[in-house]
Amino acid sequence: KQEVTQIPAALSVPEGENLVLNCSFTDSAIYNLQWFRQDPGKGLTSLLLIQSSQREQTSGRLNASLDKSSGRSTLYIAASQPGDSATYLCAPEGGSSYKLIFGSGTRLLVRP
Amino acid sequence: DAMVIQNPRYQVTQFGKPVTLSCSQTLNHNVMYWYQQKSSQAPKLLFHYYDKDFNNEADTPDNFQSRRPNTSFCFLDIRSPGLGDAAMYLCATSRDRRATYEQYFGPGTRLTVT
Numbered sequence: 363k364q365e366v367t368q369i370p371a372a373l374s375v376p377e378g379e380n381l382v383l384n385c386s387f388t389d390s391a392i393y394n395l396q397w398f399r400q401d402p403g404k405g406l407t408s409l410l411l412i413q414s415s416q417r418e419q420t421s422g423r424l425n426a427s428l429d430k431s432s433g434r435s436t437l438y439i440a441a442s443q444p445g446d447s448a449t450y451l452c453a454p455e456g457g458s459s460y461k462l463i464f465g466s467g468t469r470l471l472v473r474p
Numbered sequence: 475d476a477m478v479i480q481n482p483r484y485q486v487t488q489f490g491k492p493v494t495l496s497c498s499q500t501l502n503h504n505v506m507y508w509y510q511q512k513s514s515q516a517p518k519l520l521f522h523y524y525d526k527d528f529n530n531e532a533d534t535p536d537n538f539q540s541r542r543p544n545t546s547f548c549f550l551d552i553r554s555p556g557l558g559d560a561a562m563y564l565c566a567t568s569r570d571r572r573a574t575y576e577q578y579f580g581p582g583t584r585l586t587v588t
Contacts, residue, residue: 366516396576405480405564406517406579451516461531462577464516 364389368452368465375442376473383437383468385452390430392456397426397437400449400467409450410437442472477501478580480565486586487555495550495583497565503578505571506548508540509564511582517564523548524571552585560587 365388375381385395394413398406410419410426412435418427425438435452449469453462479498487493497506504525509517521530523542537559539551552559562584566577 393572398579403562403582403584405478405581406566408576408578411576461519464518466514466516 364392364454364456364463366452366454366463366465368450368468370468371466372469372471374471374473377442377444379442379472380438380440381442381470383439383450383452383470385435385437385465387433387435387454387463389454389456390433392430392454395426395428395435395452395454396462397424397435398451398453400451402449406451439470442470444472444474446470447472478565478567478578480563480580480583482583483581484584484586486588487552488588489557490554493552493555493585495552495563495565495585497548497550497580498546499567499578500546501567501569501578502545503567503569504545505568506542507566507568507577508538508548508550509566511562511564513561520550555585555587557587560585 367386369384396411397409400406412419412428423440428435449467451464451467453464455462481496507522508520511517519531520534521540537553542548562582564582565580568577569575
């Protein structure tokens with residue numbers, strides 16, 4: 363059974379810092395991994411999708427990497443801004459069930 | 475421009491009183507999912523429709539049912555809500571179940587049970 367862990371659970375940084383969010387998963391037989399953003403009381407916004415054959419994906423100030431063999435993914439946020447404050451969730455998809463298994467997220471606060 | 479729409483955004487129901495949550499999509503996607511997310515927890519998949527084919531998760535309580543009358547709409551029915559069913563309910567869609575396709579989420583419906 364896939365288990366997903368995100369560290370740290372919460373993070374507070376000053377504006378402008380570069381930061382890394384970590385995601386680890388126990389079953390490396392995944393097809394892809396998605397990173398999502400969730401604002402308080404809102405739905406999820408897809409940020410990046412990395413296929414199992416890829417090692418990284420970039421979108422603007424965001425870069426996500428995937429190391430399937432070690433069961434790890436990282437989300438790198440460059441030059442953080444207060445508008446980046448949200449909860450970030452990772453979700454690998456794998457097996458025959460086509461299911462996303464979510465981590466509990468990292469709650470990020472970027473201080474002005 | 476809205477792609478996945480959920481109504482209502484907030485729903486209050488009484489203990490044991492049936493409630494229906496609605497999801498619609500303008501993306502013409504084949505797959506529609508329902509997730510339950512309790513406070514400060516990860517979203518948990520309840521079930522999904524692949525076209526008209528209903529796929530229930532093994533640990534989804536019988537109290538939760540779903541209907542998909544056409545491609546655009548999907549409903550979540552809670553037959554007898556308990557206090558433990560208070561949560562955010564998220565609807566998502568994807569073009570197909572294959573791994574190349576992203577899931578797109580709606581804004582969610584927050585359910586309160588009194």
